[in-house]
Amino acid sequence: MGGNSPCASCKLLRRRCTKDCIFSPFFPSDDPQKFAIVHKVFGASNVSKMLQELPIHQRADAVSSLVYEANARMRDPVYGCVGAISYLQNQVSQLQMQLAVAQAEILCIQMQQDQPLTHENHQQQNMISPHIDNSLLNPIPQLMNFASTSNVGQDPLKRESLWT
Amino acid sequence: MSSINGGRRCAACKYLRRRCSEDCILAPYFHPSNPHRFACVHKIFGASNIARMLQHLPVHKRAQAADAMAWEAYWRVQDPVYGSNAIIAHLQHEISKAQNELQMTRAQIAIIQNFQHQQHNQIQPNQQLQAFWALEDEPFVLPDLPHL
Numbered sequence: 001m002g003g004n005s006p007c008a009s010c011k012l013l014r015r016r017c018t019k020d021c022i023f024s025p026f027f028p029s030d031d032p033q034k035f036a037i038v039h040k041v042f043g044a045s046n047v048s049k050m051l052q053e054l055p056i057h058q059r060a061d062a063v064s065s066l067v068y069e070a071n072a073r074m075r076d077p078v079y080g081c082v083g084a085i086s087y088l089q090n091q092v093s094q095l096q097m098q099l100a101v102a103q104a105e106i107l108c109i110q111m112q113q114d115q116p117l118t119h120e121n122h123q124q125q126n127m128i129s130p131h132i133d134n135s136l137l138n139p140i141p142q143l144m145n146f147a148s149t150s151n152v153g154q155d156p157l158k159r160e161s162l163w164t
Numbered sequence: 165m166s167s168i169n170g171g172r173r174c175a176a177c178k179y180l181r182r183r184c185s186e187d188c189i190l191a192p193y194f195h196p197s198n199p200h201r202f203a204c205v206h207k208i209f210g211a212s213n214i215a216r217m218l219q220h221l222p223v224h225k226r227a228q229a230a231d232a233m234a235w236e237a238y239w240r241v242q243d244p245v246y247g248s249n250a251i252i253a254h255l256q257h258e259i260s261k262a263q264n265e266l267q268m269t270r271a272q273i274a275i276i277q278n279f280q281h282q283q284h285n286q287i288q289p290n291q292q293l294q295a296f297w298a299l300e301d302e303p304f305v306l307p308d309l310p311h312l
Contacts, residue, residue: 041213050240050244065248069240073236077217077221080236082231085248085252088252092255113276
Protein backbone atom coordinates (compact mmCIF):
# COMPACT_ATOMS: atom_id res chain seq x y z
CA MET A 1 0.00 0.00 0.00
CA GLY A 2 0.94 3.67 -0.07
CA GLY A 3 2.49 3.62 3.44
CA ASN A 4 5.70 1.83 2.52
CA SER A 5 6.35 1.12 -1.12
CA PRO A 6 4.16 2.40 -3.92
CA CYS A 7 1.89 -0.07 -5.68
CA ALA A 8 2.83 -1.30 -9.14
CA SER A 9 0.58 1.25 -10.84
CA CYS A 10 1.91 4.27 -9.00
CA LYS A 11 5.44 3.02 -9.57
CA LEU A 12 4.82 2.78 -13.31
CA LEU A 13 2.98 6.10 -13.43
CA ARG A 14 5.65 7.69 -11.24
CA ARG A 15 3.33 9.23 -8.77
CA ARG A 16 2.78 9.18 -5.07
CA CYS A 17 0.82 6.17 -3.90
CA THR A 18 -1.80 7.46 -1.49
CA LYS A 19 -3.70 5.53 1.16
CA ASP A 20 -6.85 5.52 -0.94
CA CYS A 21 -5.11 4.61 -4.21
CA ILE A 22 -7.72 2.70 -6.16
CA PHE A 23 -5.13 0.43 -7.78
CA SER A 24 -3.06 -0.60 -4.80
CA PRO A 25 -5.30 -3.46 -3.52
CA PHE A 26 -5.12 -5.13 -6.92
CA PHE A 27 -1.69 -4.30 -8.29
CA PRO A 28 0.93 -5.08 -5.67
CA SER A 29 4.46 -3.84 -6.21
CA ASP A 30 5.84 -7.37 -6.53
CA ASP A 31 3.96 -7.94 -9.82
CA PRO A 32 4.70 -4.93 -12.05
CA GLN A 33 3.89 -6.82 -15.25
CA LYS A 34 0.25 -7.21 -14.29
CA PHE A 35 -0.41 -3.49 -14.26
CA ALA A 36 1.89 -2.81 -17.19
CA ILE A 37 -0.21 -5.01 -19.47
CA VAL A 38 -3.51 -3.58 -18.31
CA HIS A 39 -2.18 -0.04 -18.72
CA LYS A 40 -0.90 -0.79 -22.19
CA VAL A 41 -4.24 -2.14 -23.42
CA PHE A 42 -6.82 -0.13 -21.52
CA GLY A 43 -4.97 2.83 -20.06
CA ALA A 44 -4.67 3.67 -16.38
CA SER A 45 -7.34 6.37 -16.39
CA ASN A 46 -9.89 4.10 -18.11
CA VAL A 47 -9.20 1.31 -15.63
CA SER A 48 -9.49 3.76 -12.76
CA LYS A 49 -12.87 5.00 -14.05
CA MET A 50 -14.12 1.46 -14.54
CA LEU A 51 -13.14 0.46 -11.02
CA GLN A 52 -14.63 3.59 -9.50
CA GLU A 53 -17.97 2.79 -11.08
CA LEU A 54 -18.05 -0.62 -9.43
CA PRO A 55 -18.90 -1.56 -5.85
CA ILE A 56 -15.78 -2.44 -3.86
CA HIS A 57 -16.60 -6.16 -3.55
CA GLN A 58 -16.68 -6.53 -7.35
CA ARG A 59 -13.45 -4.76 -8.15
CA ALA A 60 -11.14 -7.74 -7.63
CA ASP A 61 -13.09 -9.80 -10.18
CA ALA A 62 -13.16 -6.88 -12.58
CA VAL A 63 -9.39 -6.50 -12.33
CA SER A 64 -8.90 -10.23 -12.91
CA SER A 65 -11.05 -10.14 -16.03
CA LEU A 66 -9.31 -7.03 -17.33
CA VAL A 67 -5.92 -8.67 -16.80
CA TYR A 68 -7.15 -11.73 -18.66
CA GLU A 69 -8.40 -9.68 -21.59
CA ALA A 70 -5.23 -7.59 -21.69
CA ASN A 71 -3.11 -10.75 -21.73
CA ALA A 72 -5.22 -12.19 -24.52
CA ARG A 73 -4.78 -9.04 -26.56
CA MET A 74 -1.04 -9.03 -26.02
CA ARG A 75 -0.84 -12.63 -27.22
CA ASP A 76 -3.14 -11.97 -30.15
CA PRO A 77 -3.07 -8.29 -31.12
CA VAL A 78 -5.72 -8.76 -33.82
CA TYR A 79 -8.43 -10.86 -32.18
CA GLY A 80 -7.65 -10.84 -28.46
CA CYS A 81 -10.35 -12.61 -26.45
CA VAL A 82 -12.63 -12.76 -29.45
CA GLY A 83 -10.37 -15.39 -31.01
CA ALA A 84 -10.93 -17.62 -28.00
CA ILE A 85 -14.68 -17.04 -28.12
CA SER A 86 -14.81 -17.90 -31.81
CA TYR A 87 -12.86 -21.09 -31.18
CA LEU A 88 -15.17 -22.11 -28.35
CA GLN A 89 -18.24 -21.41 -30.46
CA ASN A 90 -16.88 -23.75 -33.13
CA GLN A 91 -16.33 -26.41 -30.49
CA VAL A 92 -19.92 -26.06 -29.32
CA SER A 93 -21.17 -26.41 -32.91
CA GLN A 94 -19.08 -29.51 -33.50
CA LEU A 95 -20.29 -31.10 -30.29
CA GLN A 96 -23.89 -30.29 -31.23
CA MET A 97 -23.40 -32.12 -34.53
CA GLN A 98 -21.76 -35.12 -32.90
CA LEU A 99 -24.57 -35.28 -30.35
CA ALA A 100 -27.19 -35.13 -33.08
CA VAL A 101 -25.49 -38.00 -34.91
CA ALA A 102 -25.29 -40.08 -31.74
CA GLN A 103 -28.94 -39.41 -30.87
CA ALA A 104 -29.97 -40.35 -34.41
CA GLU A 105 -28.05 -43.57 -34.06
CA ILE A 106 -29.92 -44.45 -30.87
CA LEU A 107 -33.22 -43.74 -32.59
CA CYS A 108 -32.24 -46.04 -35.45
CA ILE A 109 -31.26 -48.81 -33.09
CA GLN A 110 -34.46 -48.45 -31.12
CA MET A 111 -36.52 -48.55 -34.27
CA GLN A 112 -34.72 -51.67 -35.45
CA GLN A 113 -35.51 -53.30 -32.13
CA ASP A 114 -39.18 -52.36 -32.37
CA GLN A 115 -39.57 -53.41 -35.98
CA PRO A 116 -37.68 -55.84 -38.19
CA LEU A 117 -35.84 -53.95 -40.89
CA THR A 118 -37.86 -53.94 -44.11
CA HIS A 119 -37.42 -51.81 -47.18
CA GLU A 120 -40.33 -49.51 -46.18
CA ASN A 121 -39.30 -48.73 -42.63
CA HIS A 122 -35.65 -48.41 -43.63
CA GLN A 123 -36.69 -45.41 -45.71
CA GLN A 124 -38.76 -44.07 -42.82
CA GLN A 125 -35.76 -44.11 -40.51
CA ASN A 126 -33.83 -41.86 -42.83
CA MET A 127 -36.55 -39.21 -42.54
CA ILE A 128 -36.60 -39.02 -38.76
CA SER A 129 -34.73 -36.06 -37.26
CA PRO A 130 -33.34 -36.55 -33.76
CA HIS A 131 -34.20 -34.33 -30.85
CA ILE A 132 -31.45 -31.75 -30.36
CA ASP A 133 -30.89 -30.31 -26.92
CA ASN A 134 -31.63 -26.60 -27.31
CA SER A 135 -29.71 -25.75 -24.18
CA LEU A 136 -26.62 -25.91 -26.35
CA LEU A 137 -27.75 -22.92 -28.38
CA ASN A 138 -25.73 -20.04 -27.02
CA PRO A 139 -27.34 -16.62 -26.61
CA ILE A 140 -24.37 -14.67 -27.93
CA PRO A 141 -24.04 -13.65 -31.56
CA GLN A 142 -22.13 -16.06 -33.78
CA LEU A 143 -18.78 -14.51 -34.56
CA MET A 144 -18.22 -15.43 -38.15
CA ASN A 145 -14.78 -15.33 -39.72
CA PHE A 146 -12.95 -14.66 -36.50
CA ALA A 147 -9.83 -16.80 -36.57
CA SER A 148 -6.86 -16.45 -34.36
CA THR A 149 -3.55 -15.18 -35.58
CA SER A 150 -1.73 -16.94 -32.77
CA ASN A 151 -1.96 -19.96 -30.53
CA VAL A 152 -4.65 -18.31 -28.42
CA GLY A 153 -7.42 -19.51 -30.70
CA GLN A 154 -6.11 -23.04 -31.01
CA ASP A 155 -5.99 -23.89 -27.34
CA PRO A 156 -7.10 -20.78 -25.55
CA LEU A 157 -8.45 -21.88 -22.27
CA LYS A 158 -7.40 -25.43 -21.72
CA ARG A 159 -3.99 -24.33 -20.50
CA GLU A 160 -5.12 -21.60 -18.16
CA SER A 161 -8.13 -20.96 -16.02
CA LEU A 162 -9.97 -17.66 -16.04
CA TRP A 163 -9.04 -16.69 -12.57
CA THR A 164 -5.63 -17.11 -11.03
CA MET B 165 -10.03 9.16 -45.46
CA SER B 166 -12.88 11.45 -44.68
CA SER B 167 -13.66 11.32 -48.40
CA ILE B 168 -14.78 7.74 -47.77
CA ASN B 169 -17.62 9.18 -45.73
CA GLY B 170 -18.37 11.82 -48.37
CA GLY B 171 -16.58 14.57 -46.48
CA ARG B 172 -18.28 13.78 -43.16
CA ARG B 173 -16.37 13.15 -39.98
CA CYS B 174 -15.97 9.56 -38.82
CA ALA B 175 -17.69 8.48 -35.62
CA ALA B 176 -14.43 8.82 -33.70
CA CYS B 177 -13.69 12.38 -34.77
CA LYS B 178 -17.32 13.33 -34.31
CA TYR B 179 -17.27 11.97 -30.78
CA LEU B 180 -13.96 13.66 -30.03
CA ARG B 181 -15.12 16.88 -31.69
CA ARG B 182 -12.11 17.20 -33.89
CA ARG B 183 -11.43 17.55 -37.55
CA CYS B 184 -11.41 14.27 -39.39
CA SER B 185 -8.28 14.31 -41.50
CA GLU B 186 -7.86 12.41 -44.73
CA ASP B 187 -5.49 9.95 -43.12
CA CYS B 188 -7.54 9.45 -39.94
CA ILE B 189 -6.62 5.93 -38.85
CA LEU B 190 -9.98 5.33 -37.20
CA ALA B 191 -12.22 6.54 -40.01
CA PRO B 192 -12.35 3.27 -42.02
CA TYR B 193 -13.53 1.34 -38.99
CA PHE B 194 -15.85 3.74 -37.21
CA HIS B 195 -18.50 4.92 -39.60
CA PRO B 196 -20.55 7.92 -38.50
CA SER B 197 -23.74 5.88 -38.89
CA ASN B 198 -22.80 3.85 -35.80
CA PRO B 199 -21.71 6.27 -33.08
CA HIS B 200 -22.44 3.79 -30.28
CA ARG B 201 -19.70 1.48 -31.53
CA PHE B 202 -17.01 4.08 -31.05
CA ALA B 203 -18.50 5.30 -27.81
CA CYS B 204 -18.04 1.82 -26.32
CA VAL B 205 -14.51 1.50 -27.65
CA HIS B 206 -13.59 4.94 -26.36
CA LYS B 207 -14.99 4.20 -22.92
CA ILE B 208 -13.08 0.97 -22.50
CA PHE B 209 -9.88 1.37 -24.49
CA GLY B 210 -9.61 5.09 -25.14
CA ALA B 211 -9.16 6.67 -28.55
CA SER B 212 -5.39 6.99 -28.36
CA ASN B 213 -4.97 3.36 -27.25
CA ILE B 214 -7.07 1.99 -30.04
CA ALA B 215 -5.37 4.20 -32.61
CA ARG B 216 -1.98 3.08 -31.35
CA MET B 217 -2.98 -0.60 -31.40
CA LEU B 218 -4.31 -0.30 -34.95
CA GLN B 219 -1.20 1.53 -36.09
CA HIS B 220 0.95 -1.36 -34.95
CA LEU B 221 -0.95 -3.77 -37.14
CA PRO B 222 -0.64 -4.36 -40.87
CA VAL B 223 -3.37 -2.56 -42.79
CA HIS B 224 -5.13 -5.74 -43.93
CA LYS B 225 -5.59 -6.84 -40.30
CA ARG B 226 -6.95 -3.60 -38.93
CA ALA B 227 -10.60 -4.09 -39.82
CA GLN B 228 -10.75 -7.40 -37.96
CA ALA B 229 -8.87 -5.95 -35.01
CA ALA B 230 -11.24 -2.98 -34.83
CA ASP B 231 -14.22 -5.35 -34.94
CA ALA B 232 -12.75 -7.52 -32.19
CA MET B 233 -12.04 -4.52 -29.97
CA ALA B 234 -15.52 -3.17 -30.63
CA TRP B 235 -17.00 -6.49 -29.49
CA GLU B 236 -14.82 -6.62 -26.38
CA ALA B 237 -15.73 -3.06 -25.51
CA TYR B 238 -19.41 -3.74 -26.07
CA TRP B 239 -19.35 -6.79 -23.78
CA ARG B 240 -17.45 -4.85 -21.14
CA VAL B 241 -20.01 -2.05 -21.24
CA GLN B 242 -22.80 -4.65 -20.87
CA ASP B 243 -20.99 -6.43 -18.04
CA PRO B 244 -18.52 -4.08 -16.33
CA VAL B 245 -17.23 -6.79 -13.98
CA TYR B 246 -16.59 -9.75 -16.28
CA GLY B 247 -16.88 -8.40 -19.83
CA SER B 248 -16.12 -11.05 -22.45
CA ASN B 249 -14.95 -13.43 -19.71
CA ALA B 250 -18.57 -14.15 -18.86
CA ILE B 251 -19.14 -15.35 -22.41
CA ILE B 252 -16.02 -17.50 -22.33
CA ALA B 253 -17.13 -19.04 -19.03
CA HIS B 254 -20.59 -19.68 -20.46
CA LEU B 255 -19.18 -21.37 -23.56
CA GLN B 256 -16.80 -23.49 -21.50
CA HIS B 257 -19.76 -24.61 -19.41
CA GLU B 258 -21.77 -25.45 -22.54
CA ILE B 259 -18.87 -27.47 -23.93
CA SER B 260 -18.50 -29.41 -20.72
CA LYS B 261 -22.23 -30.16 -20.66
CA ALA B 262 -22.25 -31.23 -24.29
CA GLN B 263 -19.22 -33.47 -23.81
CA ASN B 264 -20.89 -35.20 -20.86
CA GLU B 265 -24.09 -35.70 -22.82
CA LEU B 266 -22.17 -37.04 -25.81
CA GLN B 267 -20.26 -39.44 -23.61
CA MET B 268 -23.50 -40.70 -22.05
CA THR B 269 -25.18 -41.09 -25.42
CA ARG B 270 -22.24 -43.03 -26.83
CA ALA B 271 -22.20 -45.23 -23.74
CA GLN B 272 -25.91 -45.93 -24.29
CA ILE B 273 -25.19 -46.92 -27.88
CA ALA B 274 -22.40 -49.24 -26.76
CA ILE B 275 -24.69 -50.87 -24.19
CA ILE B 276 -27.49 -51.36 -26.71
CA GLN B 277 -25.13 -52.76 -29.33
CA ASN B 278 -23.60 -55.12 -26.79
CA PHE B 279 -27.01 -56.31 -25.73
CA GLN B 280 -28.02 -56.89 -29.34
CA HIS B 281 -24.83 -58.82 -29.98
CA GLN B 282 -25.51 -61.04 -26.99
CA GLN B 283 -29.06 -61.65 -28.18
CA HIS B 284 -27.78 -62.58 -31.60
CA ASN B 285 -25.34 -65.09 -30.11
CA GLN B 286 -28.11 -66.71 -28.11
CA ILE B 287 -30.14 -67.40 -31.26
CA GLN B 288 -27.38 -69.24 -33.09
CA PRO B 289 -27.19 -72.36 -30.84
CA ASN B 290 -30.92 -72.87 -31.42
CA GLN B 291 -30.40 -72.65 -35.13
CA GLN B 292 -27.69 -75.26 -34.85
CA LEU B 293 -30.02 -77.48 -32.86
CA GLN B 294 -32.70 -77.12 -35.51
CA ALA B 295 -30.17 -78.13 -38.16
CA PHE B 296 -29.28 -81.22 -36.11
CA TRP B 297 -32.89 -82.36 -35.73
CA ALA B 298 -33.42 -81.85 -39.43
CA LEU B 299 -30.99 -84.71 -40.01
CA GLU B 300 -33.64 -87.08 -38.61
CA ASP B 301 -35.51 -86.81 -41.86
CA GLU B 302 -32.59 -88.01 -43.96
CA PRO B 303 -31.70 -91.80 -44.30
CA PHE B 304 -28.79 -92.85 -42.17
CA VAL B 305 -25.92 -94.05 -44.40
CA LEU B 306 -22.91 -95.93 -43.07
CA PRO B 307 -19.57 -94.51 -44.08
CA ASP B 308 -17.27 -96.69 -46.13
CA LEU B 309 -15.08 -98.69 -43.80
CA PRO B 310 -11.44 -99.05 -44.65
CA HIS B 311 -10.17 -102.51 -45.61
CA LEU B 312 -8.37 -104.06 -42.75
